[in-house]
Amino acid sequence: MTDFFKDIPAIPYEGPNTENEFAFRHYDPTEMLNGKSLHDHLRFACAYWHSFAWPGGDPFGGQTFERPWFGDTMDLARMKADVAFEMFRILGVPFFCFHDADVRPEGVDYAENTARLDEITDYFGELMEASGMKLLWGTANLFSHRRFMAGAATNPDPDVFAFSAATVKSCMDATQKLGGENYVLWGGREGYETLLNTDMGRERAQAGAMLQMVVDYKHKIGFKGAILIEPKPQEPTKHQYDYDVATVYGFLKDFGLEGEVKVNIEQGHAILAGHSFEHELALARELGIFGSIDMNRNDYQSGWDTDQFPNNVPEMALAYYEILKAGGFTTGGTNFDAKLRRQSLDPEDLILAHVGGMDACAAGLKAAARMLQDGALEQARTDRYAGWDTPEAKGMMTSDLESITDRVLADGINPQPRSGRQERLENLVNRYL
Amino acid sequence: MTDFFKDIPAIPYEGPNTENEFAFRHYDPTEMLNGKSLHDHLRFACAYWHSFAWPGGDPFGGQTFERPWFGDTMDLARMKADVAFEMFRILGVPFFCFHDADVRPEGVDYAENTARLDEITDYFGELMEASGMKLLWGTANLFSHRRFMAGAATNPDPDVFAFSAATVKSCMDATQKLGGENYVLWGGREGYETLLNTDMGRERAQAGAMLQMVVDYKHKIGFKGAILIEPKPQEPTKHQYDYDVATVYGFLKDFGLEGEVKVNIEQGHAILAGHSFEHELALARELGIFGSIDMNRNDYQSGWDTDQFPNNVPEMALAYYEILKAGGFTTGGTNFDAKLRRQSLDPEDLILAHVGGMDACAAGLKAAARMLQDGALEQARTDRYAGWDTPEAKGMMTSDLESITDRVLADGINPQPRSGRQERLENLVNRYL
């Protein structure tokens, strides 16, 4: 045990009326909901990068966090791991996620990077075995180092493509070794700063080739988890190719990979793309590519990724509603891709930010489950489309313009609008909150 | 001849130094550029709706324009046509575009709508023959009437689907009759106001079925033009299914229609989707679905469709550059989907807004042609990707992660970043303006 979190105890569930800020008010991991515990529904994961690797900088200011593990040695990397697993234990989360660059110092070359990754992930293995922690997903950081400034798979320099491919291999190997349940690709530099120096067609082909190799390698090594792409529209780039769920879907269809790859949807990235979180979730479900979520909150009025801990329960209820409609998580889970505000310096802040987020998720999920179980919302939706249940209506789906026109003329079809009842449905949702 | 425009003469080309506001400074339709006249490069079209059907209202104010042809009779519809063709003649544009609802008063039912459309398009035929005007594209207005408030193809009421299908048929028939070079679908209500009452999967299937029928009918009647979808992300809806080019592409792939349908890209819609116009053009070109453009300008700081006449030549040069790289227009053209500001009440405003827009397009196109002919920009792009020309690099496109990793290790590949030279390329572009 490290002493970073000092005497913060494991967070107990104490119910909605507790005044203890170090307790859950809504998240009782053992509470059963439709035959599954909250623990198994939510599948919480902590993100290594924000909580343990981010120094607190922003575009106008440097490091604010002073953590004892900051530095470039493997000893410090191990201390970081110890603190991380201490936090996982305090919070009672079952999963974590990491990039290679979060967990090991940057080496002088690929070989050293890989050796260091192997070393630290071996140590993770020990900590996981001792604690029962599991890996929700692993991923490669192909965006922070200057070699990736113009892209990884989509780089104009084939050597960067090669370096990226090798790095992905090492991260997939590490994920497989640790029993990870998914492997994620976020293409933070796969896009462009200016079209003037960019060949989009070529870069898109490069991205497709890389993705095909990832899928091939997954099968080769017998990785059972899902391969997930995480959409985001921009920032740090002017344009990112994996803009949103719909864009990723078109890309997958183009390369014939829509059966092999799913999406990891982040609330903040949905917002930046101009969509609600629930839109992206529902769309992924309808397209058959829903995988996992990165849970956070984005300030609606900031044009960048604010990655705040979530706290608006009504919004989260709508998100989990779509997830429950998708059948809940299989390999996916609720990963807190959220970071402390850079002024939140204390170890307590790190714990309590997660506690608040977990509680908000639990409250949202429970409201969503009540909504779904009650059925009133789904019934209203079904009623609205009920006209499509007749044979004439169904027949139109495979008919032709002339036949339909004949029927319009013959039957004098002159449709009258019916209320969409939006406000009544919004009131209905509020009933479950 | 009507007397609406009184003594405004046909607009002559007088060159950059003219002080006559009723003359072109850059658009000489006969000027040759790479073996094609400006007239044939630009293929200008006027939009019937904005210039002749829009009364000048906005969400906080009603009609400002008082046009003698406003009203609900077929006589007024003919007067409107006379004025429209008078404007086309004055401007010297070769094409126009229209929705059914722009050109005929709304009838009591589908039969009357169709009869009126036939009547007025017969009259168009006469005016076209007399003037030499051509139809760039026709389309159906499936968004203004209250029956479409919850969608056309994607309506929960199958009767609206039927009415829409029949209406599309009538508009395709009219387009075919008038020799239209394209048929456009803009799904202004194909989306949702709230997910709470919406079944996205079902609505998407309905949209796919309708599009298939449109393509089938095109082939049935031997329509030689292109079928075009016009993307837009939102407004008037909260979400519109044809969000942007990438989204439309995924939709086409899903229904196997990517070889049958192309896109009509509007500058303003690109902006609202968070993309530059040139991005959408370049992407459509790379995906093989570039069709035509709706030329206007959107205020970058307004979150709605401002549909202003274009005037920023540097931006237009970048747009036409992508179009020239796509080989220029085939069936497509430059349609001014732009409207007067509602305070621009005078007939002169209508003429001069188009004159300014046409001149800005011509200036932009000429700059783009110089850039492309000079080749410096393309050369810089080619140089940037030159590393991919080696056999080793090419081989990676069909390789696997392990082989590439072996090579990274064997060759000690450790790539060094190279300048992207964005500012130099921006300076280069300014040289042609």
Added chain:
Amino acid sequence: MTDFFKDIPAIPYEGPNTENEFAFRHYDPTEMLNGKSLHDHLRFACAYWHSFAWPGGDPFGGQTFERPWFGDTMDLARMKADVAFEMFRILGVPFFCFHDADVRPEGVDYAENTARLDEITDYFGELMEASGMKLLWGTANLFSHRRFMAGAATNPDPDVFAFSAATVKSCMDATQKLGGENYVLWGGREGYETLLNTDMGRERAQAGAMLQMVVDYKHKIGFKGAILIEPKPQEPTKHQYDYDVATVYGFLKDFGLEGEVKVNIEQGHAILAGHSFEHELALARELGIFGSIDMNRNDYQSGWDTDQFPNNVPEMALAYYEILKAGGFTTGGTNFDAKLRRQSLDPEDLILAHVGGMDACAAGLKAAARMLQDGALEQARTDRYAGWDTPEAKGMMTSDLESITDRVLADGINPQPRSGRQERLENLVNRYL
């Protein structure tokens, strides 16, 4: 009694567990909170325009609502009033608000407009006396008619200024006659479409002159209510002079009217200006110009005024918290400047949208009151600034750079940052919801 709402009964309070959608779950008007009833805390008002005058159009579609009172006669204006007061009765709201143009048909000139306004407001007087309804505020619609397209007070044409001044007088007279508690000015056209044709200095001076006359007239007629400006940044204009609370404050200071005029803050307008609602409320309070609120919800992802009924209780709790900190409403109140979605066609929708909004407000207010009474949030804030309570710290507020520098050097002042505890405070807020 009209039969528009048929058998919808007056909405009773039935508590949180009711499944009756025609009942309040949170708004019990008689519930006491810190010695004041919810009725007196919230001071609910309905807006005449959205609910009774708006036909359901948007920029791409026309009228969807078909109301029996739509039309241009005084008889229909009276029917509209009857239905409106019927709705007020059903909802149990104590107040309403109106523009002149909402309540009477447009006349041929100022004299007829005024006569009609007098006639209908006399009728309002009867209905108010019979029902006990009160007028929260009156206002003049100086933006819908085409004569105002280039502004009212700020119009380049002095005749429009004159017409506007006279119209404001007639509306102030009507407000005074009906015992209105405030008079509001929203300058929807007081701004510009393009700087190219605009003299901002002159227009600002015109706006100042008009406001001075309004204040003078208030005193002349002995109007006891408050004069309120409603800020909004844009839409329908490119720029509106009363951009936000801070901008209005600067304007008031410039004309020496900061003691005479307060602000009516709308949630949606705050959002469009890039601010949270609570920011605008807190700022107005700190500047001493807080007056009243227009309660609605704006879609964060739409760049226009969506004027939706509010439903997110956590957000409303933060807003009412600032209002309670300002001492609550005096002349002001909670006016629902919210409109049905245009697909919500049924009379029930109109009632239930308000019911949902009122319930959300009540729930938000009660949470806010708990937060304030509990005091933990205020205590945390006080603690954060506690360092300023020392004489040395206080002294710096009237010191000079040299003295402070001397002290920094002498005392070796080298401040260490302290946690801002944002997430803990966000968790704390969630405890009261």
Added chain:
Amino acid sequence: MTDFFKDIPAIPYEGPNTENEFAFRHYDPTEMLNGKSLHDHLRFACAYWHSFAWPGGDPFGGQTFERPWFGDTMDLARMKADVAFEMFRILGVPFFCFHDADVRPEGVDYAENTARLDEITDYFGELMEASGMKLLWGTANLFSHRRFMAGAATNPDPDVFAFSAATVKSCMDATQKLGGENYVLWGGREGYETLLNTDMGRERAQAGAMLQMVVDYKHKIGFKGAILIEPKPQEPTKHQYDYDVATVYGFLKDFGLEGEVKVNIEQGHAILAGHSFEHELALARELGIFGSIDMNRNDYQSGWDTDQFPNNVPEMALAYYEILKAGGFTTGGTNFDAKLRRQSLDPEDLILAHVGGMDACAAGLKAAARMLQDGALEQARTDRYAGWDTPEAKGMMTSDLESITDRVLADGINPQPRSGRQERLENLVNRYL
């Protein structure tokens, strides 16, 4: 001479047709425009921070630039100065600007910071004397160091206020010593991350006290330059108090400092606040607080400060038009607050980015001067307001609602709208480009 820029010669003016990218095409410093040289009109300045202190990081990536002067010693600080002055010489700019933190390594305390600042600014003095370079403005960086994370003047900790006051004093002293023509305050942390922990009233009072001390100290030391506040709405904070020009004006009025302090307006900050650059310039002029500009370009579609080099000449013409209408710069100038894209690694990029920006400014200024001299735009504006020249119209500015109403009734005033001619004016502007 350093060898960083190797053999890049001083940039000559070669006229619009040159193909030499290391030459000006529009900026001939000796060219006379209305009796003043371009050199004296534009008063170009380079910003020390972006070009010499910024390592190329962004929120998802670290340092890309590898400059020989990066490091923490005074020797490296001197090397940086040598390279900076070498760049100034190559570009032929007359001015530069700096923050304390740009030019000296951070010390252990205030005393060391000040000593280092003195040392390096003494060295600047030598370089300035040798080269003829002048200081446009100095400023204090009160936002990068972690001690300022919760604000400088507005910090909850009075020790930070004290440290900030002392730091401002040292920077004003340095600016005075070097003959700086202005002193700028940008309050990058003067705002909040969350209202929950913020006392806006108190923080505003602190900011007012600090500004008063700055003004007092200016007079005390006889500084002849202007004190300038630089508005920005947000980023890095959620909200920044100096949101925009209008907000700063209200603040100045509140503290009675509107005659003592002006604004330094940045294009990118205007955009982020929802305004056009020309709006902010025109407003500052009308309010009498126009001071200087930070010239750059912000991507309209990114919600953060992109600080790109400007290149859109039509937009710049509109900006310089407002500046010329303000009488041009007095103490102010055109400071390039613009940074290379982080992929632009080469020394040439640094030079050429400035060359492109300077050329675009010169082209914009010359177009603006032609527009103003020609007078057509101003004439159109004057004509539009001509109705206000009559005694009746002028009299309304000091009249009352009743008198005006009497006149409306007596004269039957019933104004008819007149065209605002926006498109014609936009065409007119394009004539000068």
